[in-house]
Amino acid sequence: MELIIQDIGFIIGTTLMYATPLIFTALGGVITERSGVVNIGLEGMMFFGAFVGAAVAYFSGSPWLGLLCAAFGGTFWGLIHAIACVSFRAEQIVSGIAINFLGAGSALFISRLVFDGATQTLTVVNKIPQPLAFLFGEGKMFSSSGFMGLVFNQFATVYLAFFMVALVWFVLYKTRLGMRVRAVGENPEAANTLGIDVIKIRYGAVMMSGFFAGMGGAAMSIAVVSRFSNTLISGHGFIALAAMIFGKWKPQGALLACLLFGAAKGFEIYLGAKGVPVAGDVLAMLPYVLTLVILVSFVGKTTAPAAIGKIYEKGDHI
Amino acid sequence: MISGRLKALFLRGPIGLTVVSIILGFTVGGIVLVVAGFNPFEAYGAILKGTFSKPKYIAYVIIYATPLIMTGLSVAFAMRTGLFNIGAEGQFIVGAMVAAMAGYALHLPIWLHVPLCLLLAMMAAALWGGLAGYIKARFGVHEVISTIMLNWTAFYLSNWSLTLSGFGKPGTGKSFTIQETARIDLFSQWKISKEGIQFIRSHEYLGDVLKAPVNLGIVVAIVLALLVWYILNRTTLGYELRAVGFNPHAAEYGGINVKRSIVTSMSIAGGLAGAAGALQVMGVSHKIAKLAVMEGYGFDGIAVALIGNNSGPGSVLAGFLFGGLKYGGSKIQDAVGAPTEVISIVVGTIILFIAMPKLIQTLLKFKKG
Incomplete structure (x- = not known):
């Protein structure tokens, strides 16, 4: 019985750990898409953030500085995406694809310059800390390998991600700013006539999506693992994008979807450790199949913000 | 004028x-x-040199460009119908997997084995792409999201297939090598024969070209590009698909079955990306291996399609550009350290x-x- 509980604890723990980078990035997706701008470049922003986070944490010795710089690194590509999409009315998906090439390319370019030609950073000594670590271990309140330890002895980024979900939810639904963001995403023309600066809101939202995606990348490179490598963020940004849509463009929905993807990873690792490789691939496949099934059966066409992906031109309307 | x-x-x-x-x-x-801190002229010069200075290099550029042209065609074709096929990556994987299976399991004469292998792979990938089209047409789920899901499903499906006995070579993480009769390599046997070695030594240019794994893939890619151009610009089907891409409401009003067009277009796009995967197996790798990360053929295909203005001939040119950059670019590290x-x-x-x-x-x- 105790073993089973311990196993469950292990699965929950790994689920939370692997869901965290996705949660940050998906939140970024929620913010930008609610303002009406598609950001398929989340992958590139996450990739860049993962590198910046690990590189800064390596050189400065401070994981928090790494996390912050990663967020600003993501914000930079958010700015580029915003300039293209908002100011120059670019095709949003095409610009996002460009950001994916640019984010990944520039991260690896800088990595090779700074880390002696390598497409990975050296190991970060000071990872993001585990704030509740004082509760777990020998002679402490809980054993670190017991259920409580496995579930709650998490990196600070895990707690931060849950906090951010609540914060984004609050801002989006309970503040004036959030209402404006949603209005711009639903009907920019009407928002404009009400005196909302559509351009400014969209710039802010797209840059915030970069901010969160950058953090998501760092949550991978300096918490889940302790270095950046060129294969670390392979498709996670796209999964976060899917989680955001799966979660119906809501922060709380995105959270649940990310937990589902995280759980699949958790089970995959658990079964891998138990030596069941066959089920591993099938299980890893499940959340994607499940997402499709759920999209087909529950999610209709109408949940996306109405003005999503549409180019807004001030002065088109009278 | x-x-x-x-x-x-x-x-x-x-x-x-x-x-x-x-x-x-x-x-x-x-x-x-x-x-x-690098000299860009030196760096770009190194790319040019690494692309054109030896016949072998040009052969490699063609080999690099071949799958990119086809995934580019796949994305471009869908785009002309107003669909964004991010799923070329997964369709490529499905095509490669089926080609590897058919190439290994079937024992046929070469004139039948090669086309059958390609056809089966294209059909499977067409179903894979068509599924995204169907989900969009029937349930209104955006193809970007469904193809992202299908990419990862294909990814794990392919890895899982390697655990099947009789397909995956135990303990290697790879599939068994496909039969000689399913390969499209040129002169591969002859190259290692006595006469072949003699020929390569004595013919400076041709011999150098033959050092690269030259194969028939590029011929198929160009034929497919012409076919795409023909279908889009010279057939009723192409006209209908383009009409849907231009304005689905107007197309529907004009009597075009928009839903069917979506499924058709995604199926064709899937088939094209599947051909890329199949030819990569039949001409270059001869097997598939367990994937650790997405290989990026499909994502690069998006770039190729966009640079090629979503047309058949454009994809060929952009595919060569991208293939050249990828191959030549891999050399600037050694040449100038950039x-x-x-x-x-x-x-x-x-x-x-x-x-x-x-x-x-x-x-x-x-x-x-």
């Missing part, structure tokens, strides 16, 4: 936009190189500018006066 028309095509048409974007892409890449990834920055910048036609048009007008 003619120059006026040319000017119009260049200034307002797609060619000018693409050419200017490419120039800007290399310029930005050059600036990045300067900032990083990171290879400047290529991604150049490509990304080109696409970013292609996304902003209005900016380019403003720039062009500004230049004129």
Whole structure:
């Protein structure tokens, strides 16, 4: 019985750990898409953030500085995406694809310059800390390998991600700013006539999506693992994008979807450790199949913000 | 008169936009190189040298370009129907997997085995792509999201298939090598024969070309590109698909079955990406291996399609450009010490500018006066 509980604890723990980078990035997706701008470049922003986070944490010795710089690194590509999409009315998906090439390319370019030609950073000594670590271990309140330890002895980024979900939810639904963001995403023309600066809101939202995606990348490179490598963020940004849509463009929905993807990873690792490789691939496949099934059966066409992906031109309307 | 028309095509048409974007892409890449302390002329020179200075290099560029042309065609075809096929990656994987299976399991004469292998792979990938089309047509789920899901499903499906006994070679993480009769390599047996070695030694140019794993893939890629051009521009089907891409409501009003068009278009796109995967197995790798990360053929295909203005001939040209950059770019590290990834920055910048036609048009007008 105790073993089973311990196993469950292990699965929950790994689920939370692997869901965290996705949660940050998906939140970024929620913010930008609610303002009406598609950001398929989340992958590139996450990739860049993962590198910046690990590189800064390596050189400065401070994981928090790494996390912050990663967020600003993501914000930079958010700015580029915003300039293209908002100011120059670019095709949003095409610009996002460009950001994916640019984010990944520039991260690896800088990595090779700074880390002696390598497409990975050296190991970060000071990872993001585990704030509740004082509760777990020998002679402490809980054993670190017991259920409580496995579930709650998490990196600070895990707690931060849950906090951010609540914060984004609050801002989006309970503040004036959030209402404006949603209005711009639903009907920019009407928002404009009400005196909302559509351009400014969209710039802010797209840059915030970069901010969160950058953090998501760092949550991978300096918490889940302790270095950046060129294969670390392979498709996670796209999964976060899917989680955001799966979660119906809501922060709380995105959270649940990310937990589902995280759980699949958790089970995959658990079964891998138990030596069941066959089920591993099938299980890893499940959340994607499940997402499709759920999209087909529950999610209709109408949940996306109405003005999503549409180019807004001030002065088109009278 | 003619120059006026040319000017119009260049200034307002797609060619000018693409050419200017490419120039800007290399310029930005050059600036990045300067900032990083490299001489951009030396770096770009190294790419050119690494692409054209030996016949073998050119052969490699063709080999690199082949799958990119086809995934590019796949994305381009869907795009003309107004669909964004991010799923080329997964369709490629499915095509490669089925080709590897059919190539290993079947025992047939070469004239039957090769086309059958390709056909089965294309059909499977067409179903894979068509599924995304069906889900969109029937349930209104955006193809971007469904194809992202299908990419990962294909990814794990392919890895799982390697655990099947009789397909995966135990303990290697790879499949069994396909039969000789399913391969499209040119002269592979002859190359290692006595006469072949003699020939390669005595013929400077041809011998050098033969050092690369030359195969028939490029021929198939160009035939498919012509076919795409023909279907889109010379058939009723193509007209209907383009009409749907242009304005689905108007197309529906005009009596075109929009839903069926979506499924058809995604199926064809899937088949094209599947062909890329199949030919990669039949001509280059001869097996599939457990995937650790997405290989990126499909994602690169998006770039190829965008740079090639979503047309058949355009995809071929852009495929060669991208293939050349990928192959030549891999050499600047050794030649001048500059990171290879400047290529991604150049490509990304080109696409970013292609996304902003209005900016380019403003720039062009500004230049004129």
